[in-house]
Amino acid sequence: MLGEGAGAVTRLLVSGFVPKYTVRAIDAIVGNFCHRRSPAGDADVYLAVYEIAGHGVTVFEEQPDWSDLSIFRRCPVATFVFVRPRDEWTLWWMDNELGCFQYPVAATDDLGSLVAVVEEDEHGAFFG
Secondary structure: OOOOOOOOEEEEOOOOOOOHHHHHHHHHHHHHHHHHHOOOOOOOOOEEEEEEEOOEEEEEEEEEOOOOOOOEEEEEEEEEEEEHHHOEEEEEEEOOOOOEEEOOOOOEOOHHHHHHHHHHOOOOOOOO
């Protein structure tokens, strides 16, 4: 079943172009990344989660609010946008004011290679 890895929470808001096989492929790549980013046994402290909406897949960090630990706050980390006419994925990052910018890496048909860029986070654009 989708999104059942320990610590990985998947919220599928599937609309638009995403056929079921693509959802499974995205879950295998991005869901696996979220699982690796979420510490085992610490789901009440930190989670990496993702949502699929339209032509985009957005990865979020979820953490408890500093003033009320019962409230989880979400912060977008990266968005992978599928450009259908070219069958390519592009990578976008959010600054601290939630401005969205295309990350300076070539578009590709390999979503996994863009996830690797986020995971490496060479310039601190995604995880600081």
